[in-house]
Amino acid sequence: MxxxxxxxxxxxxxxxxxxxxxxxxxxxxxxxxxxxxxxxxxxxxxxxxxxxxxxxxxxxxxxxxxxxxxxxxxxxxxxxxxxxxxxxxEKPQEETKQKEAPAKKEEKQEEPATETSNNTQDVVASPAARKRARELNIDLGSIRANDPLGRIRPEDVEAAAKGESEKKAEKSAKKEAPKQQEKTEFDKPVERVKMSRRRQTIANRLVEVQHESAMLTTFNEVDLTAVMKLRSERKEKFLEKHGVKLGFMSFFTKAAIGALKEFPYLNAEIQGKELVLKKFYDIGIAVSAEEGLVVPVVRDADKLDFAGVEREIGNLAEKARENKLGLNDLQGGTFTITNGGTFGSMLSTPILNAPQVAILGMHNIQKRPMVMPDDSIEVRPMMYLALSYDHRIVDGKDAVKFLVRIKQLLEDPYDLLLEG
Incomplete structure (x- = not known):
């Protein structure tokens, strides 16, 4: 075995x-x-x-x-x-032999017998012990002998069976406990659903982040008129040339990288008494999966063009939906972008993805009347942006200026697209 x-x-x-x-x-x-x-x-x-x-x-x-x-x-x-x-x-044949032998004779034949265990080593056990192990459906290879010579006796089998029974009883008690609580805690019907391991981990880490960091959030809004116009102008040629659609995420990813290069403390982490300023840009993109939020990482996003970013995000999102993400897809990351606007969120305060010190939150695009520089009023596609950051590393001034820089890059995206 x-x-x-x-x-x-x-x-x-x-x-x-x-x-x-x-x-x-x-x-x-x-x-x-x-x-x-x-x-x-x-x-x-x-x-x-x-x-x-x-x-x-x-x-x-x-x-x-x-x-x-x-x-x-x-x-x-x-x-x-x-x-x-x-x-x-082998059980029927051996049982027949046992029945043919007189009971007293069996007692006299307490000689060591060899039986192959699941780890291919010989197990020495008495015939009575082997018989009792078969009756209790216990693998002899899993039983520890107390005999100085290493021979398994019936009492060893009984002890192993008792241990298995206690384990099963403990598992059964754990399963029954929620049912008993359900009867006593609530007067009306409820349903208890066990949290998945991943959901438990997410819950624990979110609480840990808020306890271990000085998290603060700053807000701004961005006019996406130019981005939407550029996408409309280029989307067909872009798709024809690259085989992938030109979405919003590549614009935000590139804008974030541009701002991170100007404000390097938002691309850092704390290690003991040192600040580690990262000179690379592995951007985490939050994706909603069946078991909860996951953050696969676009590696060296600064070295990819818009098509490369869109393609990589699409591949990671598909792997997340199909539950095929590997550990390498999730490890690392220097900065995270999360898009609550996908689900209609107007405004939120994203929680840091530790040990990163900043996360950018995108939201729903809404048409709103805006006062223009010449005091005219125009309806513009607007999005609220949120930047949560660890105040232990990032000063409020730098956080605000970082978000303003992202706003500027998105409101004038032609250079961003051309320069990649």
Missing amino acids: KEIRVPELAESITEGTIAQWLVKKGDKVEKGDPVVELETDKVNVEVNSDHAGVLTEILSEEGDDVEVGDIIGKVDENAEAGEAPSEEK
Whole structure:
């Protein structure tokens, strides 16, 4: 019998939750086949089988929390699909032998016997212990012997069974607790839904950021008349030439990079008693996925042209929707842009994406009457911008001037597009 263990995932990830089993008990698997999907703090990963055979045991069910190294299933290399584990197939024959032997004779035959365990090492156990292990459906290879000679006795099997029973009882108690609370806390019907691991992580980190940073938000508004006119003029040729649509995100990404170059403290982070001023521009783009908000990163966005930015954002958004983002897609990032306007938000105060010290919030575009320099009134497509920043690093003056610079770049975007 071979084990399926939770593999090493990443340096910062030590545990996860079983999202779903991709095969059923009794199914045949090949070496390298994905057998279970594991939800971690950041992404979902597939765990592959290191062995070919039949999945005979599932030790962790969907929704269970597991840690790196935990055994979550077992594969029998000698079984056929739909068959019982090889140990169970031997059971009738061995039971017949036990019945034929007198009870007293069995007691005298307390001699060491060898049985192959799931880790291919020999297990020494008495016939009575083997029989009791079969009755309780306990794998001898998982039992620790107390005998000085390493021989497993019936009492060792009983102790292992008791331990398994206590674990199951504890899990059952945890599942029943919410039901009991539901009966006592509320007079009217409620529904309790377990938070996904990713949602729990998001919740914890958002609270941590507000506790550990001096977060402040400044606002401005931008007239998008020129951007919308430029998009209208260039969108067909842009699509024909590059195979991707010219959207708003490339304008905002390029404007943010231009402003970051002028105000480098907004592209920094605190490490101990030092400020780390980053000379590269990996821009995080917040994307709403089924399990919650994720922030994939456009690497070296300053080196990409508008088409490159649009293409990369589109690829990352598609991977987020299909739950195919990898850890490398999410790690790092020097500055984040979030677009609440996609859902109709008029104004908000975005929360920092630690350890970054600033985040730009976009919002809904609304036509509003605006007083022009010659005192005439025109209807213009306006958007409120919000910049949240860590006041420990960024002074209010620089934050306001940074947002004003973004506004200026967006209200005169032709040079921005030409220079890329």
